[in-house]
Amino acid sequence: xxxxxxxxxxxxxxxxxxxxxxxxxxxxxxxxxxxxxxxxxxxxxxxxxxxxxxxxxxxxxxxxxxxxxxxxxxxxxxxxxxxxxxxxxxxxxxxxxxxxxxxxxxxxxxxxxxxxxxxxxxxxxxxxxxxxxxxxxxxxxxxxxxxxxxxxxxxxxxxxxxxxxxxxxxxxxxxxxxxxxxxxxxxxxxxxxxxxxxxxxxxxxxxxxxxxxxxxxxxxxxxxxxxxxxxxxxxxxxxxxxxxxxxxxxxxxxxxxxxxxxxxxxxxxxxxxxxxxxxxxxxxxxxxxxxxxxxxxxxxxxxxxxxxxxxxxxxxxxxxxxxxxxxxxxxxxxxxxxxxxxxxxxxxxxxxxxxxx
Amino acid sequence: xxxxxxxxxxxxxxxxxxxxxxxxxxxxxxxxxxxxxxxxxxxxxxxxxxxxxxxxxxxxxxxxxxxxxxxxxxxxxxxxxxxxxxxxxxxxxxxxxxxxxxxxxxxxxxxxxxxxxxxxxxxxxxxxxxxxxxxxxxxxxxxxxxxxxxxxxxxxxxxxxxxxxxxxxxxxxxxxxxxxxxxxxxxxxxxxxxxxxxxxxxxxxxxxxxxxxxxxxxxxxxxxxxxxxxxxxxxxxxxxxxxxxxxxxxxxxxxxxxxxxxxxxxxxxxxxxxxxxxxxxxxxxxxxxxxxxxxxxxxxxxxxxxxxxxxxxxxxxxxxxxxxxxxxxxxxxxxxxxxxxxxxxxxxxxxxxxxxx
DNA sequence: CTGAAAGCGCTTACAG
DNA sequence: CTGAAAGCGCTTACAG
Numbered sequence: 001x002x003x004x005x006x007x008x009x010x011x012x013x014x015x016x017x018x019x020x021x022x023x024x025x026x027x028x029x030x031x032x033x034x035x036x037x038x039x040x041x042x043x044x045x046x047x048x049x050x051x052x053x054x055x056x057x058x059x060x061x062x063x064x065x066x067x068x069x070x071x072x073x074x075x076x077x078x079x080x081x082x083x084x085x086x087x088x089x090x091x092x093x094x095x096x097x098x099x100x101x102x103x104x105x106x107x108x109x110x111x112x113x114x115x116x117x118x119x120x121x122x123x124x125x126x127x128x129x130x131x132x133x134x135x136x137x138x139x140x141x142x143x144x145x146x147x148x149x150x151x152x153x154x155x156x157x158x159x160x161x162x163x164x165x166x167x168x169x170x171x172x173x174x175x176x177x178x179x180x181x182x183x184x185x186x187x188x189x190x191x192x193x194x195x196x197x198x199x200x201x202x203x204x205x206x207x208x209x210x211x212x213x214x215x216x217x218x219x220x221x222x223x224x225x226x227x228x229x230x231x232x233x234x235x236x237x238x239x240x241x242x243x244x245x246x247x248x249x250x251x252x253x254x255x256x257x258x259x260x261x262x263x264x265x266x267x268x269x270x271x272x273x274x275x276x277x278x279x280x281x282x283x284x285x286x287x288x289x290x291x292x293x294x295x296x297x298x299x300x301x302x303x304x305x306x307x308x309x310x311x312x313x314x315x316x317x318x319x320x321x322x323x324x325x326x327x328x329x330x331x332x333x334x335x336x337x338x339x340x341x342x343x344x345x346x347x348x349x350x351x352x353x354x355x356x357x
Numbered sequence: 358x359x360x361x362x363x364x365x366x367x368x369x370x371x372x373x374x375x376x377x378x379x380x381x382x383x384x385x386x387x388x389x390x391x392x393x394x395x396x397x398x399x400x401x402x403x404x405x406x407x408x409x410x411x412x413x414x415x416x417x418x419x420x421x422x423x424x425x426x427x428x429x430x431x432x433x434x435x436x437x438x439x440x441x442x443x444x445x446x447x448x449x450x451x452x453x454x455x456x457x458x459x460x461x462x463x464x465x466x467x468x469x470x471x472x473x474x475x476x477x478x479x480x481x482x483x484x485x486x487x488x489x490x491x492x493x494x495x496x497x498x499x500x501x502x503x504x505x506x507x508x509x510x511x512x513x514x515x516x517x518x519x520x521x522x523x524x525x526x527x528x529x530x531x532x533x534x535x536x537x538x539x540x541x542x543x544x545x546x547x548x549x550x551x552x553x554x555x556x557x558x559x560x561x562x563x564x565x566x567x568x569x570x571x572x573x574x575x576x577x578x579x580x581x582x583x584x585x586x587x588x589x590x591x592x593x594x595x596x597x598x599x600x601x602x603x604x605x606x607x608x609x610x611x612x613x614x615x616x617x618x619x620x621x622x623x624x625x626x627x628x629x630x631x632x633x634x635x636x637x638x639x640x641x642x643x644x645x646x647x648x649x650x651x652x653x654x655x656x657x658x659x660x661x662x663x664x665x666x667x668x669x670x671x672x673x674x675x676x677x678x679x680x681x682x683x684x685x686x687x688x689x690x691x692x693x694x695x696x697x698x699x700x701x702x703x704x705x706x707x708x709x710x711x712x713x714x
Numbered sequence: 715c716t717g718a719a720a721g722c723g724c725t726t727a728c729a730g
Numbered sequence: 731c732t733g734a735a736a737g738c739g740c741t742t743a744c745a746g
Binding site for chain 1: 715
Binding site for chain 4: 715717718720721722725
């Protein structure tokens with residue numbers, strides 16, 4: 001009884017197919033893979049046997065012998081959320097077009113886990129897409145299995161070793177500040193991303209440079225965040241309570257910008273007339289919040305798509321002869337969150353001069 | 358020269374480690390895997406050799422011989438978007454806790470692709486999580502590799518063959534309509550999901566039953582959608598233009614509900630006072646739109662988490678002795694989109710009696 | 715056109 | 731404690 005169940009459940013192998021079709025395993029393999037040079041009658045009986053046995057090839061075994069998995073490994077800081085979801089969409093789109101599978105993994109923030117995730121890809125994928133804004137090139141290249149083609153997205157890029165693709169954060173920050181100033185903002189604060197994150201750091205630096213140049217502000221208010229909506233809410237509450245005279249906010253990402261707007265609105269602060277808000281990324285929901293969020297559009301999905309294209313090129317041309325390094329320039333998308341009428345609904349605290357009151 | 362590059366790039370195998378450490382491959386394997394019964398000196402030299410060679414084990418080969426991949430396959434209708442992103446978050450959370458990797462795949466809508474995706478999992482994963490609201494149990498079970506443990510999420514479930522977990526859509530629809538009626542809505546329309554989708558169908562049926570019972574409406578307005586924001590926008594425009602007297606909308610998912618609200622607001626229709634809107638899912642953004650979206654909370658991430666737990670149980674207990682079938686009941690979350698003051702800003706068209714004018 | 719054999723990179727009884 | 735050998739399920743030169 002036990003044995004019968006076992007036999008019934010056992011998945012059939014190419015050996016079973018060969019035996020059923022009365023041919024060798026080699027012939028079965030050739031027929032199954034549609035190779036030429038197989039007698040029609042042989043092919044027929046093999047395919048029939050396979051169908052009868054409901055044969056499904058063991059891809060692990062196949063890739064062990066072909067050294068090809070038709071799978072791309074993707075290692076991201078997270079697998080969910082507005083931003084990563086869009087990245088995955090782009091990668092998936094490009095992978096699907098080429099008949100490639102995706103092996104996704106995330107690094108859960110720690111260096112140890114990133115190393116584990118990268119190493120776990122060995123022998124299972126043909127190439128790697130890694131987004132690691134938190135880790136420097138050394139950690140990365142030490143743990144990237146040798147000989148595995150890889151493309152680095154948005155990281156502390158070590159040009160030369162791996163192809164890479166990234167966002168021009170500095171240009172983005174500059175454009176955002178320029179826009180806020182053009183809208184009449186006089187005191188602009190920055191809602192920053194996590195420390196140690198390459199993108200966040202570049203955006204903060206770009207912001208500082210821009211407000212120094214355009215507003216002569218060398219010590220702007222910078223609120224440290226972590227890219228989460230909660231951080232945005234906290235910042236919004238802070239700004240609403242503080243009466244700091246801030247009339248414009250440049251947030252390092254959209255998710256925080258949205259949290260910030262929500263908190264400001266709840267506190268009775270009008271966006272954009274009291275405080276104009278600009279985000280970064282243009283995640284899908286940016287257009288659905290009210291007011292719609294002005295932001296620096298990154299074309300996130302396209303970024304993922306381009307990264308996969310780059311990887312394929314790297315794989316096909318062998319050991320990346322000229323290492324590519326693409327830089328994507330974000331574009332300003334103006335929506336209601338920054339469209340100021342020039343009529344603030346509340347007087348600025350600093351007009352009264354008694355800050356903290 | 359060519360050869361030198363090749364040698365330099367070649368990834369080292371356990372054989373290289375063994376040779377470097379002057380032990381057999383068997384001993385190297387045991388040392389590397391931390392097995393007991395290895396002389397300390399042997400272990401030491403093996404680990405040193407591995408470090409020196411920057412050895413990374415070939416997981417494909419390992420799982421071929423151990424018949425264990427420590428990877429879970431996940432097949433979803435899509436890998437991105439608010440809903441699937443949350444599902445993935447839950448699955449990832451549970452998988453990470455157990456040290457499991459995720460192999461994600463989507464089915465891009467077609468039956469052929471679903472079959473391919475399911476079969477491609479053979480030999481690469483220890484179990485499968487499948488969400489397939491579009492396909493019936495036969496297609497599914499025909500393509501699920503025999504002997505591969507699986508859990509079906511939200512599908513046309515064939516209780517008995519596979520463990521499953523699903524949402525009580527009927528109860529959810531009923532609760533949504535009950536709420537709208539309690540808010541004073543008299544004419545409720547349904548923004549439906551795609552045909553052939555199990556969840557969508559159950560929600561529509563539940564809606565019909567509820568409005569028939571509570572409002573005596575046996576022929577309610579049902580607008581066919583496809584779960585996309587565009588469909589929601591289209592429905593909102595339609596409702597705004599139609600003067601149909603509709604004062605409540607129950608949408609089959611949040612994303613359409615949000616699109617619908619956006620379109621209604623743009624057309625000058627007040628939500629909730631002219632039209633109250635209730636969604637389904639409680640995706641993360643539901644709380645950030647303005648007005649906040651009332652919805653049936655599904656605890657999406659938890660659904661993914663529970664599904665993985667179920668799968669692990671199935672794998673561990675062998676061939677699922679008692680096939681589990683869990684049903685999750687969604688709960689009503691009231692936000693501003695349905696909090697009516699009783700003061701509509703515009704007169705209902707049907708009050709005038711000249712519909713279409 | 716076909717089959718026997720070697721090999722992909724591991725692990726694990728089995729002897730010693 | 732250690733090593734030689736078989737085996738996981740495939741593919742692919744190599745002979746015939």
